Amino acid sequence: MPETIRFEGLSLPVSDVARSVAFYQQLGFQIEQSSPVFALLRLGEGSLGLLRAKLSDETQQIRGRIHVELSTENLDSLYEELKSSGLTFSEPPHDEPWERAMSTSDPDGYHVEIAQGRRGQNAPETQPNH
Numbered sequence: 001m002p003e004t005i006r007f008e009g010l011s012l013p014v015s016d017v018a019r020s021v022a023f024y025q026q027l028g029f030q031i032e033q034s035s036p037v038f039a040l041l042r043l044g045e046g047s048l049g050l051l052r053a054k055l056s057d058e059t060q061q062i063r064g065r066i067h068v069e070l071s072t073e074n075l076d077s078l079y080e081e082l083k084s085s086g087l088t089f090s091e092p093p094h095d096e097p098w099e100r101a102m103s104t105s106d107p108d109g110y111h112v113e114i115a116q117g118r119r120g121q122n123a124p125e126t127q128p129n130h
Helices: 017-026 055-066 075-084
Strands: 009-014 032-036 036-045 046-052 067-072 091-095 100-105 111-116
Touching: 009 017, 009 091, 017 032, 046 111, 055 067, 075 091, 075 111
Parallel strands: 009 046, 067 111
Antiparallel strands: 032 036, 036 046, 091 100, 100 111
16 A cells, blocks of 8 residues: 655745745744744644745736635625725635635735635535526
8 A cells, every 4th residue: 555645835935934934923823933034824724934035026916826825704794804904805705606705915915815724625606597
């Protein structure tokens, strides 16, 4: 039997580690390690590394296509809580055929999406047509 492999997380290049740490802390991430050039954050079982790098304007569009995907059991309440703390959203809670979600961007333009319920198991209930 092959050994089990776990997905631990990922790392993102960021222009300012402290600024990115502050953003992700608003979303509930906890600091495990931090320095001016690298931080390791944890949310539940997953980790997010933030590695200081010189980011160019040319990579802005690419960063916007990278999604940090999170989930919660009560999306609308979380939206109100985060909005009242000053976080701005590019998309408020809305239904897609595959899930209910909202999104924002981190300080370097990475797309941060928060979905209602476990990803892949959270399609909104459809209303019957009358």
